[in-house]
Amino acid sequence: MGKNKVYIYKSFERFWHWTQALLIFFLAFTGFEIHGSISFFGYLNAVRYHNIAAYAFIVLIIFAIFWHLSTGEWKQYLPTLEHIRSQIDYYLFGIFRNAPHPTKKTVLSKLNPLQKLVYLGLKILVIPIMVISGLLYMFYRYPQKGGGIAGLNIGSIEPIALIHTFGAFLLITFVIAHLYLITTGTTITSNLRAMITGYEELEETEGDENKSSENSDEVKSPEKKQNIEVETVLVEKEII
Amino acid sequence: MKKIVLVLLLIGLIIFLSVKLLTTENYKPTALSLLEEKYPKKETSSVDHSQFAVLQKKFNTPQEVTEACISCHTERDKEIMRSSHWNWEREEYIAGRGIVDIGKRNAVNNFCIGVEGNEQSCAKCHIGFGMTSTTFSFTDSKNIDCLVCHDNTETYVKGNELAGLPDPSVDLNYVSQHVGKPKRSNCGVCHFFGGGGNNVKHGDLESALFEPSKDVDVHMAVEGADLQCIDCHLTEKHKILGKMYSLSSMNKDRSTCEECHTENPHKEDILNEHTYKVACQACHIPVYAKVNATKTAWDWSTAGKLKNGQPYEEDDADGNHTYLSIKGSFKWGKNLKPEYIWFNGTADHYLLGDVINDTTKPLKINTLNGSYSDKDSKIIPVKIHRAIQPFDPVYKVLIQPKLFADKKGEGAFWQDFDWRRSSAVGMKDVKLPFSGKFSFIKTEMYWPVNHMVSTKDKTVQCNECHSRNNSRLAALTDFYMPARDYSSFVETAGIGIILLTLFGVFVHGTVRVFSSRKRKASPNNQNLSGV
Ligand code: HEM
Numbered sequence: 046m047g048k049n050k051v052y053i054y055k056s057f058e059r060f061w062h063w064t065q066a067l068l069i070f071f072l073a074f075t076g077f078e079i080h081g082s083i084s085f086f087g088y089l090n091a092v093r094y095h096n097i098a099a100y101a102f103i104v105l106i107i108f109a110i111f112w113h114l115s116t117g118e119w120k121q122y123l124p125t126l127e128h129i130r131s132q133i134d135y136y137l138f139g140i141f142r143n144a145p146h147p148t149k150k151t152v153l154s155k156l157n158p159l160q161k162l163v164y165l166g167l168k169i170l171v172i173p174i175m176v177i178s179g180l181l182y183m184f185y186r187y188p189q190k191g192g193g194i195a196g197l198n199i200g201s202i203e204p205i206a207l208i209h210t211f212g213a214f215l216l217i218t219f220v221i222a223h224l225y226l227i228t229t230g231t232t233i234t235s236n237l238r239a240m241i242t243g244y245e246e247l248e249e250t251e252g253d254e255n256k257s258s259e260n261s262d263e264v265k266s267p268e269k270k271q272n273i274e275v276e277t278v279l280v281e282k283e284i285i
Numbered sequence: 286m287k288k289i290v291l292v293l294l295l296i297g298l299i300i301f302l303s304v305k306l307l308t309t310e311n312y313k314p315t316a317l318s319l320l321e322e323k324y325p326k327k328e329t330s331s332v333d334h335s336q337f338a339v340l341q342k343k344f345n346t347p348q349e350v351t352e353a354c355i356s357c358h359t360e361r362d363k364e365i366m367r368s369s370h371w372n373w374e375r376e377e378y379i380a381g382r383g384i385v386d387i388g389k390r391n392a393v394n395n396f397c398i399g400v401e402g403n404e405q406s407c408a409k410c411h412i413g414f415g416m417t418s419t420t421f422s423f424t425d426s427k428n429i430d431c432l433v434c435h436d437n438t439e440t441y442v443k444g445n446e447l448a449g450l451p452d453p454s455v456d457l458n459y460v461s462q463h464v465g466k467p468k469r470s471n472c473g474v475c476h477f478f479g480g481g482g483n484n485v486k487h488g489d490l491e492s493a494l495f496e497p498s499k500d501v502d503v504h505m506a507v508e509g510a511d512l513q514c515i516d517c518h519l520t521e522k523h524k525i526l527g528k529m530y531s532l533s534s535m536n537k538d539r540s541t542c543e544e545c546h547t548e549n550p551h552k553e554d555i556l557n558e559h560t561y562k563v564a565c566q567a568c569h570i571p572v573y574a575k576v577n578a579t580k581t582a583w584d585w586s587t588a589g590k591l592k593n594g595q596p597y598e599e600d601d602a603d604g605n606h607t608y609l610s611i612k613g614s615f616k617w618g619k620n621l622k623p624e625y626i627w628f629n630g631t632a633d634h635y636l637l638g639d640v641i642n643d644t645t646k647p648l649k650i651n652t653l654n655g656s657y658s659d660k661d662s663k664i665i666p667v668k669i670h671r672a673i674q675p676f677d678p679v680y681k682v683l684i685q686p687k688l689f690a691d692k693k694g695e696g697a698f699w700q701d702f703d704w705r706r707s708s709a710v711g712m713k714d715v716k717l718p719f720s721g722k723f724s725f726i727k728t729e730m731y732w733p734v735n736h737m738v739s740t741k742d743k744t745v746q747c748n749e750c751h752s753r754n755n756s757r758l759a760a761l762t763d764f765y766m767p768a769r770d771y772s773s774f775v776e777t778a779g780i781g782i783i784l785l786t787l788f789g790v791f792v793h794g795t796v797r798v799f800s801s802r803k804r805k806a807s808p809n810n811q812n813l814s815g816v
Contacts, residue, residue, distance in 0.1 A: 214779025
């Protein structure tokens with residue numbers, strides 16, 4: 046049972062991930078200044094910066110959608126009920142016993158079933174809601190006065206603002222849980238390192254029983270740097 | 286690794302550039318630059334009135350001056366006699382009332398209440414000669430006082446209690462030879478002193494505006510554009526734009542900021558969008574009564590106290606009356622933050638004889654209409670003058686007491702200090718029944734604040750309204766405003782899930798650390814590490 050350094054997160058994916066992280070953090074920060082919870086940039090600046098970051102976020106999302114579609118990576122997020130139980134059991138019990146991860150991370154399936162569900166929810170629910178409510182917030186006009194987009198004549202901003210605010214709370218909740226859960230990889234930092242460098246040590250074989258990986262000490266053994274180039278080429282072939 | 290640094294640099298650059306691009310320090314709207322070019326150029330008069338023979342013959346009465354004026358400026362007298370400055374009333378349409386003539390004859394205020402029976406002294410601010418309570422011809426053009434508005438020498442003054450005639454010391458020939466367009470000093474002698482003293486009524490119109498600094502008013506500042514009243518209150522055929530909603534009711538003939546500055550004067554879109562719902566004045570007049578105090582409250586119910594049988598007065602440190610036996614108690618304020626209301630340009634008024642339906646809450650002497658959902662409404666700054674004034678609890682109407690008289694015994698409150706008697710006489714003068722009973726009721730009068738516009742750096746900042754606490758707009762609760770408003774449900778739910786998650790992370794993490802330590806301590810005993 047060997048471990049291999051595998052090129053799992055492509056450079057665009059990492060760029061997208063970190064930019065998105067930065068933007069969401071920045072949007073949340075400026076957003077909650079607009080919300081009246083904190084004050085830091087000054088109100089007008091907070092609004093200005095929130096708007097700029099929002100546009101940047103939308104551009105990034107468009108690129109990301111294109112990337113997901115063209116690489117087929119979108120399939121990673123197809124939800125599955127298989128192993129959901131065991132994944133939950135793992136987080137609730139197994140993890141404390143140092144039990145093995147119930148699903149194996151591979152290049153073709155880098156997300157566990159819970160991640161698939163949650164990330165899919167973010168992609169098709171929370172983020173679209175944030176973008177749409179945010180754009181409405183930006184472009185709504187009072188019913189009677191023209192300007193802006195004539196069709197967007199909204200009597201009161203309140204429902205939009207409340208949805209946008211609740212979405213912001215959800216995203217912050219996600220970030221907290223996310224930050225914690227990335228420490229539950231093979232080592233505390235292996236997931237983080239993977240998202241920074243792109244490489245992660247993964248089990249060589251797939252569909253294995255994985256009994257032997259209970260010996261967590263193995264992780265500490267010197268890295269077997271073998272044929273990374275070859276591996277990468279293989280991986281890329283698989284994706285294409 | 287190199288790539289990451291590059292990407293970070295790129296992101297940094299983008300942020301830096303966008304912030305740089307959005308900095309607006311030196312922005313000046315074109316409209317404003319044009320105005321600054323136009324206004325400092327002072328007009329010179331095209332005629333010299335001192336050359337005219339008709340103005341050189343000796344004037345014995347002010348009416349002779351008026352005749353001389355009209356001999357050249359024919360038809361102007363007719364314009365004047367159609368104006369509210371002359372008639373002291375104008376025709377207004379008020380929803381629910383129809384077309385009514387509103388003016389000093391039938392309107393009431395919550396300062397000195399009304400002019401009825403007090404014309405002799407009030408006429409000091411009428412543009413006519415000879416107005417007393419019994420005699421005045423509104424059709425005799427000789428009684429027009431041209432000079433009070435057109436004197437450019439600042440020497441023309443009306444006499445005290447002379448029914449509108451000039452003070453005998455005035456040199457009518459000198460004044461009539463030096464006439465021109467009205468200046469701040471002409472308008473100011475009346476409009477700065479409404480309510481019987483400097484700045485008493487408006488709060489934003491006072492003697493400091495004769496020669497203001499930029500801090501007091503950017504437009505009228507002597508060292509700035511030095512605008513005169515009529516530069517904004519554009520006038521044609523003696524019809525002057527702009528009016529006060531203490532008496533006006535209709536959304537027309539208004540003098541607006543937009544007439545010079547356009548509707549979208551800001552560089553920042555988000556600020557221009559505010560102008561849909563927020564009047565310019567709301568942000569650009571952060572405080573009023575900047576130099577001298579204005580009256581904010583007047584309690585008539587304490588009037589009439591005497592010391593040794595004599596009326597007396599009490600003043601505050603600034604010399605403002607806080608108590609007068611003839612008028613009651615006052616409150617004053619300086620550097621006041623306005624209150625804010627929705628206003629669509631139409632108003633209703635309490636008119637003499639109107640029955641007060643609800644005597645438990647303050648009566649609005651003038652009601653400025655508007656609300657968030659009304660498309661024509663904007664948020665405007667107002668001074669609200671609050672009073673406690675006499676009313677008839679049986680007929681439920683405000684009382685117009687007789688206040689002024691030359692001597693005791695005519696029922697005038699300022700002579701006899703007898704509410705019942707002065708109410709009876711006053712109500713008889715305005716031909717309204719009086720039950721013989723009097724009481725006092727709280728009233729509010731709304732004075733839009735339009736002057737004393739501040740320099741740009743003193744403009745109301747976003748977070749003075751957009752804030753949880755002390756929002757200037759705290760009283761306007763009929764709409765959602767970011768930062769001020771939130772839903773306690775969303776807030777509780779949102780903070781709730783965050784706290785739950787943090788708690789979950791904490792418990793989970795603690796157990797993880799704990800169990801892995803145990804495992805390490807006894808690597809061979811896997812059973813111990815279960816939960
Ligand atoms: C493309 C995405 C987004 C757009 C277009 C957008 C746009 C806006 C706009 C226009 C406002 C109102 C600002 C104003 O008052 O002028 C706003 C408020 C706000 N935004 Fe966003 N936003 C986006 C994403 C986010 C994200 C990701 C977060 C947080 C994680 C967030 C948090 C907030 C919050 C908390 C407020 C204050 C809401 C309130 O109190 O009414 N926004 N957003």
